Amino acid sequence: STIGPASYHTGTMCGDIRLAASAIALTLLCSVRAGQLPLSPPPPPYDPSHLEGQVCGPPPNGYLPLPCGSRKVVGVVEEQLDPDSNGPNVCNVITTALVNETVYKYQKWCTYVYDYSRMSYAPLCTLQCLPTSICSSGLRPDTLKAVQCCSGFETRPSGDHDYQTYFYALYYTPVPQPPVGCPIAIGCTLYDCLKRQNLTEFLRLVNISDSTASGPNATTLFSLLNTTDSKITVFAPTNEALASSLQGLVLDPVLARNIVRNHLVVGMVDDTQLGNQGKFTTVGGATLYTTTVTCYNFNPAYSQYIYPGYYNDAQMTTDRFINGARIVLKNTCVLRINACPGYPYLANTRQSGQLQIINSVMMPANETIAQIISNDSRFSILSVALDNLGILNFLNQSYPRTLFVPTDDALIAQLGPRLVDCLTLAVRGPLNNLLLFNLAEGVEYTSSLSRRTYLYTMLLSYTNVYTFPNGTILLGSNKVQIVQPNIPASNGVIHIVNGLAIPPSFNFGKCQQLVPTAPPPTPAKPLSTLLATPVVG
Numbered sequence: 075s076t077i078g079p080a081s082y083h084t085g086t087m088c089g090d091i092r093l094a095a096s097a098i099a100l101t102l103l104c105s106v107r108a109g110q111l112p113l114s115p116p117p118p119p120y121d122p123s124h125l126e127g128q129v130c131g132p133p134p135n136g137y138l139p140l141p142c143g144s145r146k147v148v149g150v151v152e153e154q155l156d157p158d159s160n161g162p163n164v165c166n167v168i169t170t171a172l173v174n175e176t177v178y179k180y181q182k183w184c185t186y187v188y189d190y191s192r193m194s195y196a197p198l199c200t201l202q203c204l205p206t207s208i209c210s211s212g213l214r215p216d217t218l219k220a221v222q223c224c225s226g227f228e229t230r231p232s233g234d235h236d237y238q239t240y241f242y243a244l245y246y247t248p249v250p251q252p253p254v255g256c257p258i259a260i261g262c263t264l265y266d267c268l269k270r271q272n273l274t275e276f277l278r279l280v281n282i283s284d285s286t287a288s289g290p291n292a293t294t295l296f297s298l299l300n301t302t303d304s305k306i307t308v309f310a311p312t313n314e315a316l317a318s319s320l321q322g323l324v325l326d327p328v329l330a331r332n333i334v335r336n337h338l339v340v341g342m343v344d345d346t347q348l349g350n351q352g353k354f355t356t357v358g359g360a361t362l363y364t365t366t367v368t369c370y371n372f373n374p375a376y377s378q379y380i381y382p383g384y385y386n387d388a389q390m391t392t393d394r395f396i397n398g399a400r401i402v403l404k405n406t407c408v409l410r411i412n413a414c415p416g417y418p419y420l421a422n423t424r425q426s427g428q429l430q431i432i433n434s435v436m437m438p439a440n441e442t443i444a445q446i447i448s449n450d451s452r453f454s455i456l457s458v459a460l461d462n463l464g465i466l467n468f469l470n471q472s473y474p475r476t477l478f479v480p481t482d483d484a485l486i487a488q489l490g491p492r493l494v495d496c497l498t499l500a501v502r503g504p505l506n507n508l509l510l511f512n513l514a515e516g517v518e519y520t521s522s523l524s525r526r527t528y529l530y531t532m533l534l535s536y537t538n539v540y541t542f543p544n545g546t547i548l549l550g551s552n553k554v555q556i557v558q559p560n561i562p563a564s565n566g567v568i569h570i571v572n573g574l575a576i577p578p579s580f581n582f583g584k585c586q587q588l589v590p591t592a593p594p595p596t597p598a599k600p601l602s603t604l605l606a607t608p609v610v611g
Contacts, residue, residue, distance in 0.1 A: 123201070125180040130203035141216070143174035143209040152224055161255015165224040172213035176205045223256035226270050228408065230254060259407050262414035264308055264427045265300040267407035271431065275316035276308075276334070283331035295334055298357075302414060306357070307343040307428040308407075309396060311435045319435040336360050336438050342426045345404040348394040351474055351516045360438035361564055363474045363517035365395045367525045398519025398560060398567070399432035406431055434521070439562040443477050444470035446563055452481040456509070459498045463506050465513070475532075475566040476514040476523075478549060478556070480573050488554075488573035489590065496585035504583045507533055508574050511550075517566050520547060520559045537575050550575030 152165040184199040223229060259270035268277055284294040298304065311319070323329070335358030343354065352364035369391050394401045407429035439446075444466045447453045456479060460466040469475060486494055497505040510533040518529065524541040529549075531537055540548040547556045549571065558570035582589055 125201055126182060128180050130178045130180050140176040140205055141173040142176045145216075146172045146213070148172055148215075150225075154224060155221070157255065159253065160221075161253035161257070163224045163227040163256040164221065164253075167220050167222055167224075169218045169220075171216050171218075173216045174209045174212075175214055177208040177210055178203050179206050180204075181206075226260050227256040228258050228260055229256045230258060230405075257403055257406055259429070260413050261407060261409060262411075263300045263302055263409065264304055264306065264407065264429060265296065266413070267409070267429050268299070268308065268310060271310075271403075271406060271429065273310045273313065273431070275313040276310045276337075279316070279325070279330045279334050282325055283327050283334055286327045295331065298338070302409065302411065304427045305341060307339045307341060307430065309337045309339065309362075309399070309430050309432050309436065311337070311399070311432050312402065315399075315432070315434050332358060333435070336436060342428050343430070344428055345394060345401060345430070348396060348401065348430075352396075353474065354396075356438070358438075360440075361472075362397045362436065362438065363566070365516055365518060365522045366392055367395070367522050368392045369525060393522070393525060395519065395522045396430075396432065397436040397438065397517070397562065398521045399434040399436050400521055401430050402433045403431035405429075437562060439564050441563060442470050442565045443475060443563045443568055446561065446568060447477075447479065452483075453479055455482045455485055455494065455498065456480070459505055460509060462498075463502060463509065465506075465509055469513075469565070472565050474515075474517045476516065476518040477566065477568050478512040478514075478554075478571045478575060479568060480554075480571050484572045485574065490588065493582070493585055493588040493590065496588050497582070504581065504585065508576065508580070511535070511537065511577055512571075512575050519567055520545075520556065520569070523547060533577070535577065537577075551578045552576050 147169060149170040151168045151170075153168070155164045155166060157164070180201045181204045182199050183202045183204065184197050186195040187198045188194075189196040259267040261267040261270060265277075280295045280299065284296050287294045298306065299308070320333075336356045338357040339354045339362065340357060341354075348364040348366065350364070350366050354362045354364070356362060394404070405428060407427065409427045441449070444460075447457050447460065447469070448466070450457075457466065460469070469477065480488065489497070497508075511531050513532040514529050514537075515532065518526075523529070523539060524545070524547060526539045526541075528536040529539050537550050540553065542548075547559075548554065549556070552573070552575065554571045554573040554575050556569045557572050561568040561570070
């Protein structure tokens, strides 16, 4: 039928159509029903079976392609990080490599699902992009970034960190610890470790000492340090310490050789062997003595009172010294065969040898305490007194001791000439006790003495130690001052003081009436220049 734009028709096979807007759609529908237009067949169900075995792209799940075959490293860049924030020898390592990738293909993957209509399991298979065992022939650049130890260094074992321990471990206040980093150098020889630790000044001394060696059989320090079985421990000063101590000296090969040999100890010595009154022999034949100082640092701001005398935040720290030089980095070398050229595949067999880094240069002496006192005219009064009392012979033996000794002028200024004569000529008992009170066990250079608050003497009693921020050290209740410190001896150390330290309420015996009533002499540095609060260790 024909439908005009404004006409209405009724009685047709398609029913009563009253809206002109539906006329076109009604005409098409009537034509299809009348067979005038063919009906298109429904699309067949999707069959992806033709994709099976075809290579597919990267995994759709977001994972990176799997590397396979060989990985060829083409570049490694190390960016050393700030040691204050990360510890020593920590690097941001960027590794660039060329890698093969696993080929992915569409593969049939089947599983069994439960069909409730059949009350049984039925297979359900799908095509998925899965990895194959085939490696691609092309190489893909791959970059890895990691924060780790710089090459040639490693960190300490977890139980060997220099962490502070706590006096009362059950209740303690956590204290931020400095970063551990990677302080241990890995080397084939001790010479390798010295280079890795950048101890250039010490290596310069080695080169100077070997400059005059000639002949194939000449023994050099380089050959001693550059062997895999040295059985030597190197106590190497830092570059700053060597530069400061040797400033102005003409370093001839003999002097350089003596300095280096006095920093090489026979045997492998780790920090646990550096205890109080330890004794070690150097390659040069000198004797070195060790001292340890343990400090308890109380922080009342965070204290939790437990019971009288104990606090939960008593942080205990231990410093170790050898002939006055403090160990600033302990056990900083590991010698391994597989670090040697030509032995890359051997096990990590540890070799003998160790490196301790110290903060000052050690200058061992050849004379004993007794010989130094006897040969110096400034100590003639006490030298005779020590000899008469038998103490001088004791100070000539190998037992490590620390002597605080005043010059003749300082002794007379402190006690007066009459009391000095009385003590040295008439009454020996009080003088013997006085001298023993100024003689201490062990070797106490000012580096360790300044960290103490008291010192155990040969009189079997303690004397107070007062240390001020400007380096001044006072001893005893009468506060005598060290005016010339750290005179090394082969069996200890001597400190020259401006008077004898006197025990409280000391009895001078028959010489008591000669004790001067005047105040003690003014220290070499006026006390007014010192801060009121001493620094306790």
